[in-house]
Amino acid sequence: MNTIVILLLCALVSSTSHAANLQEFCVADLKGPDSPSGYQCKPANRVTAQDFKCTLGPGISIPDNVKIYPCTVRQVHSLNGLGISAGRVEIEKGGSFPVHTHAANEILIMVKGEMTVGILTPTRAFVNRVKEGELVVIPDALQHYLVNSGNEKAVAYATYSSPNPRIDFLYQILFANNVSTATIAQTTFLEEPQVRRLKARFGGTN
Numbered sequence: 001m002n003t004i005v006i007l008l009l010c011a012l013v014s015s016t017s018h019a020a021n022l023q024e025f026c027v028a029d030l031k032g033p034d035s036p037s038g039y040q041c042k043p044a045n046r047v048t049a050q051d052f053k054c055t056l057g058p059g060i061s062i063p064d065n066v067k068i069y070p071c072t073v074r075q076v077h078s079l080n081g082l083g084i085s086a087g088r089v090e091i092e093k094g095g096s097f098p099v100h101t102h103a104a105n106e107i108l109i110m111v112k113g114e115m116t117v118g119i120l121t122p123t124r125a126f127v128n129r130v131k132e133g134e135l136v137v138i139p140d141a142l143q144h145y146l147v148n149s150g151n152e153k154a155v156a157y158a159t160y161s162s163p164n165p166r167i168d169f170l171y172q173i174l175f176a177n178n179v180s181t182a183t184i185a186q187t188t189f190l191e192e193p194q195v196r197r198l199k200a201r202f203g204g205t206n
């Protein structure tokens with residue numbers, strides 16, 4: 001009886017110590033190249049507590065009245081190879097986060113205010129108002145937008161099924177290129193003066 005208990009305890013201790021082994025994760029060495037399987041691992045003796053924490057920097061401003069604070073593998077090096085990441089999204093009153101996709105699934109978790117989240121598909125749009133404490137799922141590759149539909153600044157955290165998710169804005173794809181205004185107008189059903197204005201605003205040419 002006692003022997004069985006001791007054996008079980010030994011098995012438990014060895015399995016938990018195995019799970020806590022430093023070699024079970026691979027903190028990114030950002031000096032090396034990125035690859036589909038992630039960055040190379042930092043030597044274990046150079047891993048620090050800071051590698052597991054996301055400190056919000058000054059944020060990145062994007063139109064329209066949005067600030068994002070990424071917590072990807074570039075900021076939190078321990079996300080390397082884990083297939084997840086996160087970020088904070090702040091939208092000022094009246095602002096909106098333009099139509100975009102990620103190469104990742106997303107869950108958006110509201111922490112303050114209210115956002116209206118629209119997911120666009122070829123046949124239907126799925127639109128939800130989300131308030132503090134609620135969350136919304138945005139499946140991989142679907143075009144979506146966020147609008148601050150409340151009376152104050154809206155704040156959410158987004159989580160992604162990728163350690164390094166891209167944000168591919170539709171406005172950049174359509175208007176930040178050097179394809180001629182005539183061709184963009186013809187292939188988007190927009191008027192040329194509108195295409196010229198959008199190319200000028202978003203850094204496109206021709």
Ligand SMILES: *[C@@H]1O[C@H](CO)[C@@H](O)[C@H](O)[C@H]1NC(C)=O
Binds near residue numbers: 179180206
């Ligand atoms: C657009 O840019 C590419 C390089 O990115 C260049 O090869 C091409 O000639 C440019 N086209 C025009 C119409 O300027």
